[in-house]
Amino acid sequence: MLEMHNISKIYRTDLIETHALREFSLQVAAGEFIAVSGPSGSGKTTFLNVAGLLETFDSGTYKLDGQDIRGLSDNARSRIRNEKIGFVFQSFNLIPDLDIFDNVDVPLRYRGMKAAERTARIANSLELVGLSSRMRHLPAQLSGGQQQRAAIARAIAGDPALILADEPTGNLDSLMARQIMDLLEKINSMGTTVVLVTHDPELARRAERNIHIIDGLVADTVPASGARRRERQGPAHAESATD
Amino acid sequence: MALTSHPLLSALRRNPTGAVLIALQIGITLAILVNAAAIVTHALQKMDRPTGLDTRDTFAMEVADLSRQFNVYSASSADLAYLRHLPGVAAASVIVGIPLTDDGGTTTVGRLPESQGPTITSAYLPVDQQGLRTLDVPLVAGRDFRASEIRVPTVAHPDPRIGIVIVTQALANALFAHRSALGQSIYLGGRTPSTIIGITRNFMGPQLGGGEHAYDTVLVPEIVTQYAAYDLLVRTQPGKRAVVLREAKRHIDAADQNAVVGYTWTLSHAKYRMYSGLRNLAVFLSFLTLVMLVLCCLGIFGLGTFNVVTRTRQIGIRRALGARRRDIVTLFLAENAITVSAGAIFGCFLALGIGQWLTTHDGLARLDPWYLLVGVAVLALTSQLAVWQPARRAARIPPAVATRTI
Numbered sequence: 001m002l003e004m005h006n007i008s009k010i011y012r013t014d015l016i017e018t019h020a021l022r023e024f025s026l027q028v029a030a031g032e033f034i035a036v037s038g039p040s041g042s043g044k045t046t047f048l049n050v051a052g053l054l055e056t057f058d059s060g061t062y063k064l065d066g067q068d069i070r071g072l073s074d075n076a077r078s079r080i081r082n083e084k085i086g087f088v089f090q091s092f093n094l095i096p097d098l099d100i101f102d103n104v105d106v107p108l109r110y111r112g113m114k115a116a117e118r119t120a121r122i123a124n125s126l127e128l129v130g131l132s133s134r135m136r137h138l139p140a141q142l143s144g145g146q147q148q149r150a151a152i153a154r155a156i157a158g159d160p161a162l163i164l165a166d167e168p169t170g171n172l173d174s175l176m177a178r179q180i181m182d183l184l185e186k187i188n189s190m191g192t193t194v195v196l197v198t199h200d201p202e203l204a205r206r207a208e209r210n211i212h213i214i215d216g217l218v219a220d221t222v223p224a225s226g227a228r229r230r231e232r233q234g235p236a237h238a239e240s241a242t243d
Numbered sequence: 244m245a246l247t248s249h250p251l252l253s254a255l256r257r258n259p260t261g262a263v264l265i266a267l268q269i270g271i272t273l274a275i276l277v278n279a280a281a282i283v284t285h286a287l288q289k290m291d292r293p294t295g296l297d298t299r300d301t302f303a304m305e306v307a308d309l310s311r312q313f314n315v316y317s318a319s320s321a322d323l324a325y326l327r328h329l330p331g332v333a334a335a336s337v338i339v340g341i342p343l344t345d346d347g348g349t350t351t352v353g354r355l356p357e358s359q360g361p362t363i364t365s366a367y368l369p370v371d372q373q374g375l376r377t378l379d380v381p382l383v384a385g386r387d388f389r390a391s392e393i394r395v396p397t398v399a400h401p402d403p404r405i406g407i408v409i410v411t412q413a414l415a416n417a418l419f420a421h422r423s424a425l426g427q428s429i430y431l432g433g434r435t436p437s438t439i440i441g442i443t444r445n446f447m448g449p450q451l452g453g454g455e456h457a458y459d460t461v462l463v464p465e466i467v468t469q470y471a472a473y474d475l476l477v478r479t480q481p482g483k484r485a486v487v488l489r490e491a492k493r494h495i496d497a498a499d500q501n502a503v504v505g506y507t508w509t510l511s512h513a514k515y516r517m518y519s520g521l522r523n524l525a526v527f528l529s530f531l532t533l534v535m536l537v538l539c540c541l542g543i544f545g546l547g548t549f550n551v552v553t554r555t556r557q558i559g560i561r562r563a564l565g566a567r568r569r570d571i572v573t574l575f576l577a578e579n580a581i582t583v584s585a586g587a588i589f590g591c592f593l594a595l596g597i598g599q600w601l602t603t604h605d606g607l608a609r610l611d612p613w614y615l616l617v618g619v620a621v622l623a624l625t626s627q628l629a630v631w632q633p634a635r636r637a638a639r640i641p642p643a644v645a646t647r648t649i
């Protein structure tokens with residue numbers, strides 16, 4: 001699903017160069033659920049941004065779903081983000097002027113989908129996250145946990161192959177955090193690859209594989225915990241075992 | 244999906260203030276733009292009408308005498324004798340009233356005596372037998388005055404009978420519609436009837452200020468002697484006006500100790516002066532409209548910039564979710580189009596209202612709907628241009644904003 005080889009990403013300002021990623025290599029198989037952790041400033045978000053085509057990288061190779069990402073036009077990158085990737089952010093990032101229904105609708109409209117199909121998909125994904133009764137609410141009228149579930153509904157409505165979540169539980173209490181985690185596991189169990197950046201070791205332990213980033217490098221990879229692997233079902237199972 | 248539930252509209256409904264203000268501004272601008280355009284076009288058309296005169300090569304000068312025993316007839320005859328032999332002069336005549344100025348007289352003209360039927364107010368232009376030649380106005384029917392027909396009434400021997408007149412085609416048509424005016428009798432003021440012996444091509448006489456009836460003039464064969472002043476009208480050969488004017492003024496000033504040349508007018512200057520009111524109105528309205536348009540663009544630009552700044556994060560999120568740069572531009576243009584449409588609808592009603600008011604109060608023609616159409620098109624275009632820069636700026640917001648700003 002995701003193959004990075006020797007990726008480096010340097011932020012240049014007038015005064016300093018920050019090597020946010022250096023010789024960063026990582027492979028994530030389709031259907032896998034990995035957790036990425038590391039100290040603050042170690043490059044987790046940078047990795048997620050590069051993986052999610054929100055930012056470009058300086059050197060190395062990156063293949064997403066078999067497609068070489070280097071040198072793609074801005075439009076092509078937008079299209080891949082729209083069709084293959086679902087984002088879940090720490091601060092939910094719902095559009096405050098739009099109600100939940102319209103928020104979930106945003107990526108579907110950019111895909112140019114017909115109204116009937118969009119409506120069906122929005123209904124399905126809101127049902128999956130348990131917010132069917134709240135679709136005409138504004139984000140501000142929902143709790144943090146509900147907002148994050150709405151954001152997850154938006155991320156999965158377009159049926160992406162990859163979910164990238166940057167500390168999605170960072171702004172939530174532990175109960176809500178567990179609900180979000182349950183939801184991500186459920187989505188993963190339906191075949192979607194999930195990459196989760198988290199500080200929380202307890203949540204990280206629930207992933208199949210833990211990646212540790214320090215100073216822009218993959219420090220170590222902790223093998224999957226047995227419990228998660230046994231629960232897993234679906235076609236992606238065999239591939240994920242290879243890593 | 245129904246338009247009422249379109250996310251663009253719901254977003255606008257939640258933050259309406261800026262958009263509503265801009266829509267109001269657009270409406271008012273449209274209303275002023277449209278009516279100003281109609282008024283300015285009308286003014287330009289009016290100024291563009293032919294004067295029917297050789298304005299470039301014709302001038303008039305007023306000669307006044309300071310002594311009591313001034314004989315207008317002999318003084319003007321001497322001046323004309325001089326002028327008609329001056330090299331560069333094509334024709335010269337003594338008149339009272341200068342075309343295209345408000346210096347001159349008017350009279351009522353009717354087919355019946357004043358008290359018995361409708362009359363038309365017309366310019367009254369006393370000329371001698373060279374008057375038409377000097378004005379360079381051809382006859383379309385009938386004949387010119389003969390030298391023997393020029394009357395010279397004096398204070399001692401007033402002579403209210405006029406006898407024969409020449410009228411412009413416009414006046415002839417106004418009086419007799421499609422029947423031939425030639426040979427008909429008309430009544431000037433309270434006088435005895437006069438016979439029309441000639442009809443001239445239309446030209447603008449004095450006193451009517453370029454108004455709707457500017458072409459209604461009646462010429463009478465008379466040298467007016469009861470004022471201690473007379474007007475000389477001189478047409479020169481092409482390009483000789485300045486030289487002749489300077490020479491004539493110098494000579495007439497010097498020839499008679501009592502005679503002084505008062506003002507001199509070139510007809511082109513007279514025409515310029517005649518339309519100064521209209522021209523100032525046109526310039527003022529154009530300027531006002533331009534200022535309103537610029538303010539409108541600034542408002543739209545301002546709101547657009549405000550939206551870019553306040554929605555930076557939202558735009559980054561949209562980009563992360565798959566919006567291309569051009570989708571962001573489209574978002575801004577579409578939102579602006581909604582605001583402009585609302586303003587345009589309001590503006591159309593306002594424009595028609597103002598137009599109606601102008602029609603009833605100022606007698607202006609009804610507002611042609613074409614002006615509205617063109618006005619809406621102009622505003623639509625300029626407003627989209629005004630939001631273009633903020634829209635481009637919004638499109639440059641990087642998608643990483645979604646993860647980098649908290």
Ligand SMILES: Nc1ncnc2c1ncn2[C@@H]1O[C@H](COP(=O)(O)OP(=O)(O)O)[C@@H](O)[C@H]1O
Binds near residue numbers: 013019020047
């Ligand atoms: N836009 C940027 N410009 C300059 N430096 C940046 C930028 N974004 C991140 N960095 C730097 O890159 C490093 C990695 O940042 P980040 O990936 O956000 O870390 P993490 O998410 O692990 O906290 C940090 O040192 C950070 O200061």
Ligand SMILES: [Mg+2]
Binds near residue numbers: 045046
């Ligand atoms: Mg981070």
